[in-house]
Amino acid sequence: MASTLFFQPFVLSSPTPLVSFSPIRAILPGCLSPRRRSVSLSTTAMADKPTSAMGTKLPHVLTVAGSDSGGGAGIQADIKACGAMGVYCSSVITAVTAQNTVGVQGVHPVPEKFIEKQLESVLSDMDVDVVKTGMLPSLGVIKVLCESLKRFPVKALVVDPVMVSTSGDTLSAPSTLSGYRDELFRMADIVTPNLKEASALLGGMQLQAVSDMSLAAKSIHKFGPKNVLVKGGDLSGSTEAVDIFFDGETLYELRGSRVQTRNTHGTGCTLASCIAAELAKGHPMLQAVKAAKAFLESALHYSKDIAMGSGPQGPFDHLFRLKSSPYNVEPRLKFNPDDLFLYAVTDSGMNRKWGRPMTDAVEAAIKGGATIIQLREKEMKTQEFIQTAKACMEVCQPHKIPLLINDRVDVALACNADGVHVGQSDMQAHTVRALLGPGKIIGVSCKTVAQAEKAWMDGADYIGCGGVFPTNTKKDNITIGLEGLKEICLASKLPVVAIGGIGIGNANLVMEIGMKNLKGVAVVSALFDKENVEGEARKLRSVLERVFCSVS
Ligand SMILES: Cc1ncc(COP(=O)(O)OP(=O)(O)O)c(N)n1
Numbered sequence: 226m227a228s229t230l231f232f233q234p235f236v237l238s239s240p241t242p243l244v245s246f247s248p249i250r251a252i253l254p255g256c257l258s259p260r261r262r263s264v265s266l267s268t269t270a271m272a273d274k275p276t277s278a279m280g281t282k283l284p285h286v287l288t289v290a291g292s293d294s295g296g297g298a299g300i301q302a303d304i305k306a307c308g309a310m311g312v313y314c315s316s317v318i319t320a321v322t323a324q325n326t327v328g329v330q331g332v333h334p335v336p337e338k339f340i341e342k343q344l345e346s347v348l349s350d351m352d353v354d355v356v357k358t359g360m361l362p363s364l365g366v367i368k369v370l371c372e373s374l375k376r377f378p379v380k381a382l383v384v385d386p387v388m389v390s391t392s393g394d395t396l397s398a399p400s401t402l403s404g405y406r407d408e409l410f411r412m413a414d415i416v417t418p419n420l421k422e423a424s425a426l427l428g429g430m431q432l433q434a435v436s437d438m439s440l441a442a443k444s445i446h447k448f449g450p451k452n453v454l455v456k457g458g459d460l461s462g463s464t465e466a467v468d469i470f471f472d473g474e475t476l477y478e479l480r481g482s483r484v485q486t487r488n489t490h491g492t493g494c495t496l497a498s499c500i501a502a503e504l505a506k507g508h509p510m511l512q513a514v515k516a517a518k519a520f521l522e523s524a525l526h527y528s529k530d531i532a533m534g535s536g537p538q539g540p541f542d543h544l545f546r547l548k549s550s551p552y553n554v555e556p557r558l559k560f561n562p563d564d565l566f567l568y569a570v571t572d573s574g575m576n577r578k579w580g581r582p583m584t585d586a587v588e589a590a591i592k593g594g595a596t597i598i599q600l601r602e603k604e605m606k607t608q609e610f611i612q613t614a615k616a617c618m619e620v621c622q623p624h625k626i627p628l629l630i631n632d633r634v635d636v637a638l639a640c641n642a643d644g645v646h647v648g649q650s651d652m653q654a655h656t657v658r659a660l661l662g663p664g665k666i667i668g669v670s671c672k673t674v675a676q677a678e679k680a681w682m683d684g685a686d687y688i689g690c691g692g693v694f695p696t697n698t699k700k701d702n703i704t705i706g707l708e709g710l711k712e713i714c715l716a717s718k719l720p721v722v723a724i725g726g727i728g729i730g731n732a733n734l735v736m737e738i739g740m741k742n743l744k745g746v747a748v749v750s751a752l753f754d755k756e757n758v759e760g761e762a763r764k765l766r767s768v769l770e771r772v773f774c775s776v777s
């Protein structure tokens with residue numbers, strides 16, 4: 226139930242004179258610390274460590290927001306979210322609120338002069354990369370913030386236009402609307418309104434469908450921010466969590482699974498803070514938004530059964546990664562694109578023909594130099610598939626070779642495989658991601674640029690691209706040729722593995738198309754329809770290494 230909150234003045238007992246500060250930083254260009262291109266095929270990810278002459282530089286987000294006594298939202302959520310993303314977080318407190326799982330019982334605004342003083346203290350001294358805003362209770366606070374940002378520019382500004390809490394309580398004066406629209410948004414790299422906030426910003430526009438959200442994103446973009454994310458968490462009747470991202474040119478529908486839980490207090494603050502944290506690390510905007518959504522989805526999954534408080538909305542656990550759970554794996558840590566180099570896809574029919582068990586065939590492929598294994602079984606019954614997959618996991622693990630399961634997410638879960646490969650008629654990658662969590666590898670088969678774009682949006686780790694040449698292994702497969710492969714590699718933001726009719730005789734032609742993100746070849750018959758799997762793998766690997774050394 227909405228309530229009118231009492232705004233109590235915050236008394237400064239002994240005002241100290243402001244020390245005078247001078248601006249010390251110029252705007253830095255958005256930077257991405259590139260991962261070193263590794264020639265080794267190790268599965269361990271290397272973390273870059275930026276250093277300055279003074280020592281190690283920590284990515285740093287400053288949150289300008291209100292305190293939530295319940296600890297689920299506001300400053301408390303922001304600090305926990307940034308910490309979970311591995312980023313330092315300082316804080317300027319704009320108001321102290323009394324709240325819990327029932328709602329907001331009181332708001333105690335901090336005087337504007339003291340907000341200015343906090344801003345000056347942090348921004349003048351502490352190398353802030355990104356400022357993220359939450360509750361800005363008055364127009365005066367917005368003006369103070371804009372002035373401070375002009376004096377102390379930062380790399381990026383993330384504005385979460387918090388106006389009403391999820392319990393329905395007002396957290397900012399109506400006059401802040403004009404402050405957002407006319408002043409703060411112009412300085413923002415991204416603004417992240419939910420449906421109610423987007424509607425308020427647009428004079429009460431009705432937002433009932435994804436198409437309305439797209440219109441709203443475009444209209445809000447006209448107020449001046451570089452990017453807009455309209456969050457559809459409150460969209461009624463939707464089984465998915467759909468957000469609309471607009472960068473001024475392209476509209477993106479970002480879909481995730483809707484986690485059924487009451488523990489959603491602080492989701493908006495957390496999402497904006499995670500975006501800010503990813504930007505502070507140097508990641509590009511859309512990638513930052515996607516990483517933030519993936520983190521939030523995992524945190525909600527992990528926390529869905531937590532019981533705290535008697536009200537309708539509980540907090541969730543930002544620090545789930547510190548605990549033991551399928552969601553606690555650092556996203557992408559397990560996946561190294563170099564593992565796609567020699568990708569062996571099994572076929573038990575071929576193994577039967579040559580009279581060997583699957584585990585022997587997998588072991589031989591690995592000994593010959595395969596860098597990743599996919600179990601592709603179209604006929605096997607579920608129980609036999611799980612048993613085979615468990616046995617193959619035991620073969621792969623000592624060699625640190627990832628094992629993926631083709632098509633069957635249930636089998637992958639049952640044997641705790643390293644990931645899943647899905648095609649265009651299989652389960653969609655964003656659903657697979659929701660089921661497997663962020664730490665597993667997901668590959669998607671793509672024959673078009675549009676499919677490659679969707680795979681990336683859906684949170685896949687790589688794409689399989691083919692058939693490069695005609696194949697007898699997959700019935701009625703469409704051949705895209707080397708030209709088709711090149712076109713998709715050029716468009717794909719994900720690493721690519723080529724597949725279809727590839728073997729010792731033509732693998733060089735594939736790798737020589739010279740695309741940086743083409744990481745290797747996937748083969749079935751070139752290994753498994755042969756008597757000596759290990760010998761064939763060794764020969765194919767040496768062809769690949771020869772091309773790799775000549776192009777890099
Ligand atoms: C690495 C890799 N790329 C493509 C495929 C094909 O997957 P899909 O289109 O789903 O077809 P099936 O393999 O399921 O018949 C793949 N398996 N692996």
Ligand SMILES: Cc1nc(C(=O)O)sc1CCOP(=O)(O)O
Pocket residue numbers: 570670671689690691692693695696697698699702703724725726727747748749750751
């Ligand atoms: C499983 C599969 N997927 C393909 C695709 O084009 O997506 S081609 C293919 C079969 C690849 O087998 P071989 O190496 O024996 O040609």
Ligand SMILES: [Mg+2]
Pocket residue numbers: 631632646647648649651
């Ligand atoms: Mg498939």
